[in-house]
Amino acid sequence: MGKKLVTAQVSKQQVVTILLISLFVFYTVAAVLISIVVPLGGSPDEPAHFMFVQYVAQNGRLPVMQPRYTDNATVEAFQAPAYYVLAALVTRPFMEGDIVLFRNPAFTFGTQSPMFLPLEEQRFPWHGVYCAWHLARFFSITLGWITLGATYCSARLVFKNHWLALAATAYIAMNPQFIYLNSMVTNDVLAATAGSLLTLAAFNLLDNSSLKNVVLIALTIGLAALTKPSTLTILPGIGWAFFIAWRKTPSTRARWVSLGLIMGIPLACSGWWFLRNQQLYGDFLGLAAAKQALSSNYYAAPLTLGQLLDILPQMARQTFQTYWGYFGWIAFPLSDIAYFVILFLNLLALIGLLWRSKFLRRNVQALVLGTMWLGMMFGFLYYNLETNSSGWQGRFLFPGLSVTAIGFIAGWSTWLRRREVLIGSLVMSLGLLLSVYAMLGVVMPAYLPPSPVPMEAVSNTGDTKFAGDLVLVGYELQSERVKPGDNVQLTLYWSVQKLTETPYLFRVDGYTVHGDSIVRQTESNLARRFPSIVWPANQVLADRYTLRVSETYSQVVCSLGLQVIEGYEEPHSIFFNDSGGNPIGERLELGPLIISGNSQLRGGTDINAQFGTDEILLTGYDINPAIIKAGTPLTVTLAWRAQQQPTANYQVFVHLFDDKGQLVAQHDGSPKMGLYPTSAWSARENIIDLHVIQIPETVAGTLHPCVGLYALETLERLPVTWNNSTDCPDQSVPLAAFTVKQ
Template sequence: MSLIGLSYFSRIIILEKNVNLTLKPNTSNDPVRFVSISRAYRPLVTLLGLFAIISFLYSVTTPIFEAPDEKDHFRYINWLADGNEIPHIIEDLAIVGHEIGQPPLYYATVALFVAPIDRSDLETIAEDNPYWRKGAGPNVHYHTGAERFPYKKSTLAVHVARLASIGMGMITIVSTYFIARHLIPKHALWAAAFVAFTPQFAFLSGIINNDNLIITLSSLTLLVLVGIVQIPHFSIWRYLLLGILWGGAILAKLSGIALGGVIVLGLLAVAWKEKSWLRLWAGLPIISIGLLSVSGWWFWRNWNLYGHPLAWEALITANAGLVRAEALSWWKALRVSTYLHQSYWALFGYGIPAPTIFYWFANGIAALAVIGIVIRVWQRKTPQPAIIIIGILTGWLLIMTAALLNWIRQLAATEQGRLIFPAIASITILFVWGLSALPYQQWIKRITLGGLGIWAAVLPLMVIVPAFATPSLLSPSIVVPNSQHVEFGSGIWLRGFEVENRSIESGQSLVIDLYWQAAQPIDESYTVSVHAVDAAGRAVAKLDTIPYNGRFPTPVWPQGQTFRDSYTLPPLAETAVPGQGSIIVKLYPWRQTEKMLPIAIDGNQIGTTLLLTEFKIKPVDDTVYQPSFTTNVTFGNTARLIGYDASSTAANDIIPITLYWESIAADPIDYTVFVHLLDTNGNLVAQADSLPQNGRFPTSIWEAGEIIADEHQFHLPEKLQAGEYAVIIGLYNPQNGARLQAQSDGNRVLNDAVSILSLTIKP
């Protein structure tokens, strides 16, 4: 739906005209004029609808509390919604969380919407994942089916709160539109759409965060300030409104204090424009009245409770874990801030990036915008009123940038693009001002808005949904492959498995599907350890992970329901010995390898390591074998003996024998190679039976056409009597002792055994 709407909106915005929306009193009550105004605003309304859909998409695809600090933001809202007073930063910190030091306006506003909703299950949903910071998957919280639609209780309250944030984002877009009309009236809708289609802004507007309100109030403050600069007469009400908005911004977030800088800058611009200080000195007191009428009580409360109008020391205490031991230098803070470009455009959850190509696209737009700005400045054709507006927008951007850099210097984890979003209206309007100066303006408009809009619409499905996806639960009627009855510890059952490719080379990866089931609730988060072992018994690939790539830890497994989890092991080591390898599985508490869970098969304890199944490691070389003696003896439809190496001279009573087999066709049976020593009467004197390559390369993994060099060490018995002896070889089924039929030149070989060596033992 959002993509269809984008297509429709792109047609509107490309045809956007400079419509004069200056409203005059409608003394004639002319309905035609109302209709014309409605039509003029229709593109903006369409844009708001598209934004609401896209932001809502981010909201419903992001699991609750998987946005930065969202849980603590909601805990503050919940506290107020329960009828409590503004929390004490120190005394109520453990209950409300570290966002407790924030001013209360955003939380009080959203609390009005969630107060009627039952939130009694808040402490039992989306529980904290204690292993997240240690690398146990992307989930900061454990998520269960209780969060799925239709939403209930606290989950419903969270989504209602997110809807309130979307409303704030819509006001920011409208404010950007009307600010832009003062500077670039033909491209105001372009600027508004630029804000709406910035993926990070759409994401932020779809979650719970007080940044949403400070962004809205900052944009409204800029709108009123630009209006004051533009009007030729002094308006007490405009100045009073400016102070009220400034006070509201401070009550939304302390960074709202920085608006004082751009307000002063705007009033100085008015004084310069009119060559008079009257409006500056008359306006400042009125602005102060508006400011203090809204936020004065907040400063007074902080002073009484904490001895500081901003409660600074208490605020630092609440965020002690983020305070740097030593403030960064400005230069180092600037270097750290290079990360901001990514988080400005798109960085979801706790560090989930968009595809790299998106950042190339977005940064390309920014580069073009900067080029356009340079062209406009170089041309010096901008009229004075526009220069003043550009100065205000640029000044606010610089003020916010300096404030953010100073914040980065003092606190860790603050290099986040959303923290500069109070200036997003300034950024986008300046960008569009620059882009509109370039050639092929219409094409640039199509590409920037079409591209950003499509990216904004698809990123929730392309990035967020896969990042938090959980496995589908299997119906009881589904037959699990390779059914197992293996229990790890108490209550964790392995019901089956499947291996995607059982024959691979070194450098390739095994993909193994395990079918898990919890017989009872599991309190601890366990790591699944899957290892591939080569024919020599050495681990050549291993993967230790929380189930479903960290997205489905054992504490959230639904009782009695089976699911499939796929494990892609790293490529096999280049040193892996060819032959039959093994896949083993173990479970242990996260990062506690010394506490491997005991394993039972059908109730019988087997230790702590499960030999799941075997696989084949194929030789990677193309060795051409040159047997000393060639033969052409077939053994059933399984193998052909094409030659052998043997010596009639024993060294230390050991005769080395190498048999060269060619596989005729795959055979699931593991045949044993017998090497027998017979006397002249055909009596068995000695034998050395084993699987090919001493078990490393059994016949069940042979592939048609494959050549296998099979080495045997035949030990002569002690005190062997003098006489003539023969060494014979063949293949038999160890399950029943039946030998594979041996044929040479179409004739069956006697006893299905091939004589390969004659020995003379002297007295």
């Protein structure tokens, strides 16, 4: 029996080991793919981080931060040097030549566009400095292995369970932003690694307060200090762990030795760096020069508490999004649904932690974790008292990745007690879905060039030519009939007849005949993500839009229009041409978009008059007011119902006759003041149609309204099935008479 139990335990551990290896393999493959696909410079400040690496590799010394931005070899020169020195050692043999980056002329912050576009010399096989850049990216990926390994070991010490440790590791390994960031050149990668090693060292010290573990934690503090100041924000938890271990040390001599080691080793490792900063910049962190050179990233004066509270919701939103997945230079987000699910799961974990707070207060490891997390959050908020929205980035919280992951799993352990295998399986499965979606649904479409479309697949072909060599070869609208608030997909098919140096932007909107905005102006993602200056000649590219229909308007027809904007610095619209090459206009009408709906007449009088061959019914009406003063407007509201979709655009007439049968006033026009012509009506749709008629000042007595439909081209009225009446001319329906007073 005992032998079977041991065999089962070994088997479970083997399963966890296989899954853990699979986790590392998945992370590595995903990160390598991203590092290859995303152009160099594809994350915030990556060019400046690599220039720091390049400077160290080529000069054998650290750069000095200059107060003026343009005087710097790299604007990251004030940063702690550990990451850059290590990356320089890896890349130095390949650091030949100068860097040339191609900035995307269509890039602006807040748009879904890459900041840099790939150059031919940056393509595989890589050579010289570009090979060095990719090697530095691969170095970042290997640091991610250490982060994941340290997290697994920390979670094993906390939970004493392989499955929960696996779940904590998966929480990080399948975080899309972690994968993306670890495929770039940035010191935030080593900051995450140092933070995870500090967390592991703290738990090792709690488990065994030997001098060996004191030395290890002291060395890790030194590494953290030389990596990034934000890593030191978890030191309160480290200090708490050391204090607990220090009190358990039985020997007074060992206590003093460990105290000397925990203070002396970090100072010996990193003290020179702080003294250098003091000598060069006048402060230990070197932030004085950074604030001068990067003044646009800082407030003129630190925020007050009230100001911080005002921006806190916006700060929390952007920080959360960039913690989980906001790629490029904060350009390509996950979907709102993805953010919501992630937030929901984390809130449930937090509630679970609070539910167990009474137990956790007696748990030393939980107190250390909580102190680390609070220190990290207070450090982040303090940093953002001086830094504007450029500091609202989740990567600045990555030193606490292990802390957050362990806390998440501990919270879920409250809800799923003794369900360790289920927790591990759920985190792995959901993490896999999230990371695959982020890779294939966001990152790859954002950076891979679009595939050419075969001409036979293009709908509504027309070859509309614009000034220059730009041609709209066709378009496709997902549906011509939508409802208020819907999203509708539009695809434009573009081509350039030869390589162009002109960058274009494309904007689509939709207006009614009265100028009401139905589809707000929507800009092309293709033109910013893959600008026209890099389009191949004579190939068709698909430009896809998601158009948002206004919720305000119902039962209207809008005209979708296209504008082509030339240039980015001084943008202006360009004309489209006729077949002879003559300019026609700046807004190309693509076609109608029908916003349908159903309207009901409240009150009024029921009626049942059929027009045409069972096409249109008049089902009711209302006349307001019933007694009216001469010289004032009368409103006649008609309730129509389309039995089937009308085949033509009919005009509505409302004529007013006196007792002698003389026409005294009228209103003729398309339904709903021209906003919703009858050809746009759908079968079984109910339409409310208002007609305002000015009553002449000379009229008095009883007036008899009559309603009908006619074709504008021929003025021929539609036949109507209705009770015979002498009150109205042929092919019209009488409504209730009303009185006009002088």
